[in-house]
Amino acid sequence: xxxxxxxxxxxxxxxxxxxxxxxxxxxxxxxxxxxxxxxxxxxxxxxxxxxxxxxxxxxxxxxxxxxxxxxxxxxxxxxxxxxxxxxxxxxxxxxxxxxxxxxxxxxxxxxxxxxxxxxxxxxxxxxxxxxxxxxxxxxxxxxxxxxxxxxxxxxxxxxxxxxxxxxxxxxxxxxxxxxxxxxxxxxxxxxxxxxxxxxxxxxxxxxxxxxxxxxxxxxxxxxxxxxxxxxxxxxxxxxxxxxxxxxxxxxxxxxxxxxxxxxxxxxxxxxxxxxxxxxxxxxxxxxxxxxxxxxxxxxxxxxxxxxxxxxxxxxxxxxxxxxxxxxxxxxxxxxxxxxxxxxxxx
Amino acid sequence: xxxxxxxxxxxxxxxxxxxxxxxxxxxxxxxxxxxxxxxxxxxxxxxxxxxxxxxxxxxxxxxxxxxxxxxxxxxxxxxxxxxxxxxxxxxxxxxxxxxxxxxxxxxxxxxxxxxxxxxxxxxxxxxxxxxxxxxxxxxxxxxxxxxxxxxxxxxxxxxxxxxxxxxxxxxxxxxxxxxxxxxxxxxxxxxxxxxxxxxxxxxxxxxxxxxxxxxxxxxxxxxxxxxxxxxxxxxxxxxxxxxxxxxxxxxxxxxxxxxxxxxxxxxxxxx
Numbered sequence: 001x002x003x004x005x006x007x008x009x010x011x012x013x014x015x016x017x018x019x020x021x022x023x024x025x026x027x028x029x030x031x032x033x034x035x036x037x038x039x040x041x042x043x044x045x046x047x048x049x050x051x052x053x054x055x056x057x058x059x060x061x062x063x064x065x066x067x068x069x070x071x072x073x074x075x076x077x078x079x080x081x082x083x084x085x086x087x088x089x090x091x092x093x094x095x096x097x098x099x100x101x102x103x104x105x106x107x108x109x110x111x112x113x114x115x116x117x118x119x120x121x122x123x124x125x126x127x128x129x130x131x132x133x134x135x136x137x138x139x140x141x142x143x144x145x146x147x148x149x150x151x152x153x154x155x156x157x158x159x160x161x162x163x164x165x166x167x168x169x170x171x172x173x174x175x176x177x178x179x180x181x182x183x184x185x186x187x188x189x190x191x192x193x194x195x196x197x198x199x200x201x202x203x204x205x206x207x208x209x210x211x212x213x214x215x216x217x218x219x220x221x222x223x224x225x226x227x228x229x230x231x232x233x234x235x236x237x238x239x240x241x242x243x244x245x246x247x248x249x250x251x252x253x254x255x256x257x258x259x260x261x262x263x264x265x266x267x268x269x270x271x272x273x274x275x276x277x278x279x280x281x282x283x284x285x286x287x288x289x290x291x292x293x294x295x296x297x298x299x300x301x302x303x304x305x306x307x308x309x310x311x312x313x314x315x316x317x318x319x320x321x322x323x324x325x326x327x328x329x330x331x332x333x334x335x336x337x338x339x340x341x342x343x344x345x346x
Numbered sequence: 347x348x349x350x351x352x353x354x355x356x357x358x359x360x361x362x363x364x365x366x367x368x369x370x371x372x373x374x375x376x377x378x379x380x381x382x383x384x385x386x387x388x389x390x391x392x393x394x395x396x397x398x399x400x401x402x403x404x405x406x407x408x409x410x411x412x413x414x415x416x417x418x419x420x421x422x423x424x425x426x427x428x429x430x431x432x433x434x435x436x437x438x439x440x441x442x443x444x445x446x447x448x449x450x451x452x453x454x455x456x457x458x459x460x461x462x463x464x465x466x467x468x469x470x471x472x473x474x475x476x477x478x479x480x481x482x483x484x485x486x487x488x489x490x491x492x493x494x495x496x497x498x499x500x501x502x503x504x505x506x507x508x509x510x511x512x513x514x515x516x517x518x519x520x521x522x523x524x525x526x527x528x529x530x531x532x533x534x535x536x537x538x539x540x541x542x543x544x545x546x547x548x549x550x551x552x553x554x555x556x557x558x559x560x561x562x563x564x565x566x567x568x569x570x571x572x573x574x575x576x577x578x579x580x581x582x583x584x585x586x587x588x589x590x591x592x593x594x595x596x597x598x599x600x601x602x603x604x605x606x607x608x609x610x611x612x613x614x615x616x617x
Contacts, residue, residue, distance in 0.1 A: 030406040030417070031397065032564075033495030132558050141539055142498050142558050192370055242408025242415025244372040264497045265408045274369030277420060302370035303420045310421060 002330065003161045005125070009073040010154040014109075017065035021127065021146040022120070024057050026135040030265055036245075037137040037262045040220055040284025041118050043180060043309065044081040048122035050317045051079035051099050051175070053324045053331040059129050059136040060122040061148065067111040068121070074104045075162040077124040077329070083116030083182050083285055097177045099124075099320075099329075101163040115182040116285035124330055125158025139262070159330035175319055178312040180282065186211055187292040190279045192302050194248060196270035199232040203272045206230060207248075207294040212256065214290040221263055222249075223286055225256040231270075238268040246275030246283065258283060276302035278309045361388055363436060365429035371420040373428055376413045385412045386504065390493055390568060395439045401431040409494035409568070451570045451592035455536070456577040456585055457527050457549040466515070466546035470529065474510050482576050484508055485548070490534055490572040498539045499556045499564050503572055506532045518544030525550045527574065534574075538564075549576065552585040565591045 012019075024045060025038020039045030039062060046056040061068075063082075080087050080096045087094050088109045094100055102108055113119055129136045129146070138146040148154075197203060212227030229250050242265055243249070249257045249269040258275060261284075275283055276297060286292065297305075324331045362378040377388040393409055396416065403423035408415040418428055459467060459482055471478040490503035512529045519542060522528070526537040528545035535545055538556035551574075556564045566572070570592075577585075 028406055030408050031393070031495075032562075032567075033497060033499040036406065133563075139558075141541060142556070142563075143539065144558055192367075195366060195368060195374065239411050239413070241374065241410030241413045242368075242372075244369045244415065244417065246369060266410050266496060271368070274372075277369075277371050299367060299370045299425070303424075306370070307421055 002328075003159050005157045005159050006074070008076060008125075008156040008158055010070050010076070010123070010156055011072075012068070012070050012148050012152045012154065013107075013150060014067045014069040015148045015150045015152070016063045016068040016110075019061055019063045019068055019148040020138045021059055021129045021136040021148070022062035022138070023059050023136045025137050025261060026133045026139075029133045029135075030242075032133075033265065034133060034139065034142070035262045035265055037139055037220070038135065039118075039120065039137075040261060041082060041116075041120070041281045042284070043178075043281035043313070044118070044285075045120045045122075046313055047097065047177065047316065048079045048081040048120040050313065050320055051081070051097070051177070052077050052122050052124040053099075053320055053329060054122060054124065054126075055332045056313070056317075058122065058332065059127040060120050061127075063110060063113075063119040063121060064117055065113060067109060068119075069107060069109045071105055071107050072102060072156070074158075075160065076102050076156065076158065077160045077163070078102060078108070079122050080110055080119055081122075082119035083113050085113040085119050086111050097179050098175070099173060103162075116290070117287045118285055123156050123158065124160040125156050128155040128157065163327070163329065173323060175323070176312070176316055178309070178316065180285075182285065185291065187282060187286070187290065189283060189292050189294050190276040190297045190302065190305065191248065191273040191294045192276055192297060192299050194271035194274045196232045196235065196272050199235055200230055200250075200270065200272045201233065202230050204296060207273060208296055209293075211291050211293050214286045214288050214292070215255075216288045218286070218288060219262075220260045222260050223258040223283060225258065225292075227256060229254050229256050232272070235270060238270065240266045240268040243267050243271065244274060246277070246280050247271045248273040248275070260284070276305060278302065278305035361436070363392075363429075363433055365425070365432070367425045368415060371418055373416045373418065373425055373432075374413055375416060375432065382412065386493065389414060392436065393494075393568065395435055396432065399435040399439070401428060401435060403428055411493075451566065453566055453570060453572045453590065454593045455527075455551050455553065455555075455572060455574050455590065456581065457551045457574050458579050458582055459549045459576055460579055463526075463550035464548050467548045470512055470546050470548055473512060474508055476509070481508070481548070485529075485534075486574055486576055488573070490574075492566055492568050492570045492572060493533075494568050495564070496535065498541065500535050500538050501555070501564075501566055501572065503534045504532065506534050508532055512546055514544040515546060518542055519547075522547060523550065525552065525555070527551060534572075549574075551590075552582045553588050553590045555590045557589055560589055565589070 022039050025036040049056050049058045078100050090106050132144045210228050212225040215224040217224050247259045251269050321331050364376045366374045368374045377385050379385050403418045406417045467478045471481045484507050488507040490505045492501045493504045494502050496502045511531050514530050522537045522543045526547045527549040528535050528547050530545045
């Protein structure tokens with residue numbers, strides 16, 4: 001059964017340390033000088049939306065630290081992904097990485113995140129928000145912070161009308177969810193060679209045999225790592241050029257920087273390695289104090305890893321769609337991004 | 347690691363392109379030529395060709411001073427396949443100087459020079475062996491070309507008619523006010539939003555050059571021309587905060603000064 005969309009109010013009573021609207025980022029913006037931005041942990045953000053039957057690119061919420069709490073004026077279906085956290089509905093613990101059916105007026109709390117930076121909260125339907133270059137993702141430098149404040153009421157347009165079952169109040173779905181393992185004390189991040197790897201003697205052994213610690217000045221622009229570095233030899237001045245997400249830069253000091261999705265797009269520092277695409281979501285969760293080491297892989301292996309990561313998400317998406325269709329839960333009909341809207345609409 | 351160039355002598359002598367993997371999902375393109383001006387010009391035409399052709403798998407492009415970083419979907423194409431497609435696209439769309447590119451607009455941008463707004467003007471004058479007034483005269487008489495949009499859509503422009511190169515600040519500033527007009531080498535840039543910069547600040551425009559409430563957020567695009575016009579400080583209040591538009595589009599000082607045809611609807615190709 002399908003219902004028409006209705007507007008639902010979601011009152012954010014506690015907004016954590018920093019919570020924003022978020023999505024997978026801008027497309028076709030970097031040639032205009034605007035970094036793609038978007039969820040630092042793309043895997044968790046995509047999975048949250050998939051778990052509630054949305055397009056992966058739908059607007060969700062990114063929650064960093066502290067306590068986040070909301071109540072909705074009507075029944076809503078949501079999912080919480082990202083690093084392990086305590087999620088409760090009216091005080092009762094519920095699972096992450098699962099669709100949650102929340103009754104109208106119930107208080108949902110997400111707190112005590114551990115092992116990383118970010119949680120993602122997606123709702124079945126479309127969250128109303130301003131967009132910049134087609135995306136809800138923050139671009140704070142250009143005056144698009146997208147930050148949520150305590151007391152703020154969000155509007156959700158949803159076709160969800162509650163879930164009823166003869167015996168159960170929560171759907172006990174068995175979904176094949178690819179949950180990342182955030183538990184190791186030292187994360188191993190896969191890297192491929194960069195343009196200056198061969199000009200930097202010893203960097204291969206150093207990166208794969210040392211532990212690095214994420215520094216306090218890290219953010220969505222880049223992770224700053226403490227640990228041993230070596231500088232390239234015999235390089236002249238590098239003319240400023242575009243830099244990919246995940247580039248390992250060694251500036252003049254003894255610091256290693258891994259560029260994030262909101263990086264400054266051009267730089268002239270040597271790039272001694274580049275994180276494999278399949279490892280970027282893990283990097284997006286690294287918080288200050290996090291220890292990590294690196295493993296060199298080939299470009300072919302890196303592509304295979306990413307293909308497998310995407311295959312698991314597509315598999316989950318297929319299962320969610322089949323299941324939701326069978327039990328009458330709404331599924332987003334388009335997998336395309338929502339139409340772009342001027343930020344002035346906010 | 348560099349992928350090989352296909353034999354292409356019969357294909358209208360396209361310039362040699364170096365294509366280097368930058369991670370599993372990006373390819374760095376450089377035009378091989380001894381002349382830096384040629385590399386820059388060919389690089390900017392290469393960008394136009396790629397935006398026009400949109401090779402399969404390409405997600406986005408980042409323009410550098412003499413290079414292009416092409417970001418692609420690694421599940422759709424490999425480095426080698428994409429490099430080959432790009433070389434074919436280049437062979438079919440000559441990168442020779444004078445090749446057709448998108449329609450261009452002219453922007454005449456007012457700027458104020460003062461002790462407060464031009465902290466580096468005396469230093470730049472000394473470095474170039476000119477008086478501060480002569481530096482501003484040279485600057486105003488230059489018709490600049492926007493080579494690329496740098497961080498936060500900052501227009502990076504080439505073609506300043508200085509007699510020499512301007513060096514960067516020894517200690518970059520941690521914050522430069524929006525609207526600041528800056529030079530380095532023979533390039534100029536305008537700071538659209540507060541942020542760090544190591545370029546030399548020689549003036550400030552009262553106009554807002556980038557506003558995310560506008561759609562698109564800037565009126566200018568790579569390939570457009572820019573001329574600066576130093577105006578008296580008393581003009582500041584009248585112009586402050588106005589959104590920069592092409593000189594045939596309204597807000598600037600000398601209306602109808604565009605020497606280039608076809609600037610009507612010049613921005614329609616922006617997303």
